[in-house]
Amino acid sequence: MKIVFVSLDTLRADRLGCYGYALPTSPHLDQIAEEGVLFEQAFAADIPTEVAHTGIFTGKVGLRTGVVSHGSPLSQLPKHVEWLPEILRKAGFVTGAVDNLYQLKEWFARGYRYYINSVGRERWIDGRTVNDLAIPWIREHKDEDFFLFLHYWDCHTPYLPPLDYVRSFYDEHKNPYDSTNQSMKRAYNHPAYPFFKHHHYSLLGEVADATYVNALYDAEVRYLDDRLRELDECLREQGVYDDTLLILFGDHGESLTEHDIYWDHCGLYDSTVHVPMILRWPNRIPPRRRVSGLVQQVDLMPTVLEALCLNPPRHLDGKSLWPAIDGLCEQTHARIYLSECAWQASRGVRTSDYKFIQTIDSGPFVRPPCELYDLRSDPNETNNLVDLLPEKVLAMAQLLNDWVTHTLDGREDPMNDVLRRQGLPFRRRIEQILCQVGLTWNDWLKDPSKRRFDELYEMHVPSGVGT
Template identity: 85%
Template sequence: MKVVFVSLDTLRADRLGCYGYTQATSPYLDQIASEGVLFAQAFAADIPTEVAHTGIFTGKVGLRTGVVSHGSPMSQLPKHVDWLPEILRKAGFVTGAVDNLYQLKEWFARGYRYYINSVGRERWIDGRTVNDLAIPWIRDHKDEDFFLFLHYWDCHTPYLPPKDYVPSFYDEHNNPYDPSNHSMERAYNHPAYPFFKYHHYRLLGDVTDASYLHALYDAEVRYLDDRLCELDACLREQGIYDDTLLILFGDHGESLTEHDIYWDHCGLYDTTVHVPMIMRWPGRIPPRRRVRGLVQQVDLMPTVLEAACLNAPPDLDGKSLWPAIEGRCEQTHSTIYLSECAWQASRGVRTSDYKFIQTIDSGPFVRPPCELYDLRLDPNETINVVDSLPEQALAMAQSLHDWITYTLDGREDPMIEVLRCHGLPFRRRIEQILGQVGLTWDDWLAHPSKERFDELYDMNRVLANES
């Protein structure tokens, strides 16, 4: 048996054809979905990347492991916590990874006999790099039982797809730098602008057309799709297609201007927490199976262990997806609890019908303390009905409180501890960038302006070069 376990970083579910998107972003992913099972309502309980992957490999939500924040120096995963690659290695699987999460935290390399760090000189990692490292590994180990984790970053900012992928999604007659187009103004004058100027916008030039960035994202998805096609061709060429359980999942999605979030993955809205999840195992998973009920990422660990005929640890938050895959049920959870602590700190409750969000620290965003969305009438989460449905809001707030209390079991809340000791990790990143140009956080929040920041940023670069 082989398991190819693929993280598609920052891939938003509704940007795929198999999830209803009309642009041709994912012809090969759509084919894989038709050959196996697609989970229509899969969710990331913890976002963004660091906490999401910790949950995926432990089968436990962040509130239980204590890892709730992305980029916090306080985050530590005890060595005694069960870790999927480690369990499989001890069971006789050859374990490998092409990944760079070790750059974030040491525990992401645990359990691998072969950990191939894909990090390069630049932060952005091309899917071609992943394939160039992964395909030879597959050829070398095709005669063994193996678990291979692959981490593709193509959909993550900065969006820098090969140029020949862009025309499929952006009319070549349009000018993305047209000065009469003002659709980027809200993004450019957002309090989070200094971070994205440094990590994204400066690499693209002074784009004025927001639809161009949407097109770049779609082009990245299509480029990723082609890399997955190459990967799958390798499985067929090596004769291990039928023996391979292929699992594809997003660690989180991406907001593309919704909710005042510009090409980033924060906020507990479905644009970010609804993720693709697709599995294929010829002869074991029926083709064209579609599971419509609620599942979450922590369900992946017990699912893999059951497929390998191994017992799952008894204290997991995740549940095996095999009953849903085989049609014995339609969901593994009736309620999913959500959490984030990077740009902002908030928690939420997601059911089939409603979403409740409670914000603890809104960071550079403007958020009400509580939000409630009736997903049946408002799937895009645009109308906060917390005041018009007070009983529903109170019931979901109580459910969230009870879940937190039960899960902590007397321990201190790690999110509150992070905020008290260090504050929001991404606020500190902005403060560091602001400090380089002589601005403070409070001064910047009082008057966020692209023109103002760019002038100071350019002046600082000139002075740095002269010195």
Template identity: 70%
Template sequence: MNIVFISLDTLRASRLGCYGYNKPTSPYMDQIAAHGVLFERAYAADIPTEVAHTGIFTGKVGLRTGVVAHGSPLTHLPKKEPWLPSLLQNYGFTTGAVDNLYQLKEWFARGYRYYINSVGKKRGIDGETVNKLAFPWIHEHKQDNFFLFLHYWDPHTPYQPPQSYVPQFYKQGQNPYDPANQSMQAAYNHAAYPFFKHHHYDLLGPVTDAAYMNALYDAEVRYLDDRLRELDERLIEEGLYDDTLLILFGDHGESLTEHDIYWDHCGLYETTVHVPMLMRWPRRIPSGRRVTGLVQQVDMMPTVLEAAGITLPPSLDGRSLWPSIRGEADGTRDFIYLSECAWQASRGIVTKDYKFIRTLDSGPFVRPRRELYDLRSDPKETLNVAESCTLMADDLEYRLDEWVAQILNGQVDPMTTQIEAGLPFRNRINEILRQYGLTWSQWMENPCRERFDDAAIAASHEGSSSI
């Protein structure tokens, strides 16, 4: 058998047709879903990228491995931790990856006989680059039993799809740079603006229409969809389609202005933690199966190992998805615990009907300490009912505390340690502000674009370097 394991970085479930979106972002992914199984309520328990992928490849949540923060020098994954590619390689699979996570942390290259760095010059890391690197590898190893990890980054900021993809999502005649349109002002005046100015906005020009940014995201998803179609065509051409377990998943989603988050992936809201998860394996996975119960990313590792006939290592948090795939169960659990520690530090718990979030450090955001949402009546999480439904909020908070205490078992909480050292993305903003003689407190008192630009001009007159 062959396993093609695909991370669709920053892909939000609700932006795909097979998850109910009404724009043509994903015709091919919709077809994959129709020929396999779709998990309607799959969650990224740990966000963002670094912690999500660590959980995926260990089958363990971040609190158990200690990897809870993204971009932090404090994190390390011991080599004793079971690692999916290593287990498959030890069992005789030829393992390969087209990926660049090794540049974040060394452990992402573990277990691969062939690790191909995907950083390219055209649009950074794009699907065309991934395919050009992957297709020769597939041809060379088509006689092997192989595991191939492919990491596509197209929906990640900055959104720079080929221009031909944009018109179907942004009406002709609209002007994304119309000075009369003020819909971008909230983003430009956000406390996180210094970071995004350099990494995202400057690359797109003086956009004034927030709808244009959302259209660019949709265009990136459609571009990605076409690259996945090309990948599938290659599998067919090489005679690998029927014997390949294909798994597609989002590592996290993306907030597109919701909850004061502008084209980024923080916050334990559905926009970011509800991710797509699709699996196809002809004759082994029934076509058109939709699992409605709760599942999470760490469930993929035991699922892959079971498919390969490999004994599961002990102490995994993940549970096999095969009972749900076969229709013997509907999901793997009743509660999923959530965590983030990059822009802000918070934990949460999601059930069939409710979402509870507790914020420990809000970073550049304004957040209440406790949030509770009734997902049945308020799927977009617009009404915080923590104060009016205190019994439910208290019960879910108690469950959350019990889970944290059980996992830690007396050990130091790695999230507390990270908060004391400073949240990684807040530290990044601090580095930028220092170039202009600004402190975090000064910036937070008046976080507007004009003030930052004025500070940049003043600093340049003093000989400071620009961003």
């Protein structure tokens, strides 16, 4: 048996045809969904990348492992926490990965016999690089039982797709740099601009049309789709298609200007926490199966272990998806608990009908302490009902607080520890950049102007030196 475990970094569910998107971003992903099972309501309990993947490979949410923050040097995963690749290696599988999460934390390389670090000179990684490393590995190990983890970053900023892919998503007669278009103004004058100037905007030039940046995202999704087609062709050519459990998932989505978030993955809104999850296993998973109920990423680990008749570790937060796949139920969870601690610190709880968010530290954003959304009438989460439904707010807040207390079981809250000892990791990054140009955080918040920062940047930062 082969297991190909694929992380589609920064891919939001509603940008795929199989999840209802009208533009042609995902013809091959749509075909894979037709050949297996698609989970319509799959969620990332912990965001962004570091904490999401830690949960996926442990089957436990961050509040249980203690890993709740992305980019914090305080985060550590104890050696005794069982890790999916380690379990499979001990069970006799050849384990391999094409990934660069080891650059973030050492535990992401645990359990692999072959860890192929895909990091290069640039910050971003092209899916073709992943395939160039993965396809020869598959050919070499096709006669063995293997587990292969592949991590594609194409949908992550900076969006730099081949220009041929952009034409399908942006009118070639429009000029995205036309300064009469003011749709980028809010993004450029956002308090987070100093970070994104270097990591995103400077690579694109002075884009004026925000819809062009969204089009670049769609083009990246389409480019990724072609790389997945190449991967699938390899499975067929090597004769392992029927013997392969293919698992595709997003680690988190992406906000494309919603909620004052500009091409990044923070905020516990569905644009970021609703992720694609698709499984295909010929002759075992029925084709064209769609599961409508709530599931979450930590369900993947026990699902893999059950497929192999292996006992799961104790105290998992994830539950096997096989009852839902086999039509015995429609969901594995009545509610999903959400958490983030990078750009901002917040927790939430989502049911099929409502979303409640409690913000502890809003970072560079303006957020109310509590938010409540009726997802049935307001799927885009634009109408905060906190003042209109106080009893519902109290009930949802109690659910969240009870879950935190129960999960911690007397341990210190790791989010509080990060905020007390270090503060928000991404706020610290912005503060370091501001320091280079002679600004303090509080001074910057009074006037977060692109023009102001760019002028100071030109004065203080030597040409060619990145932040």
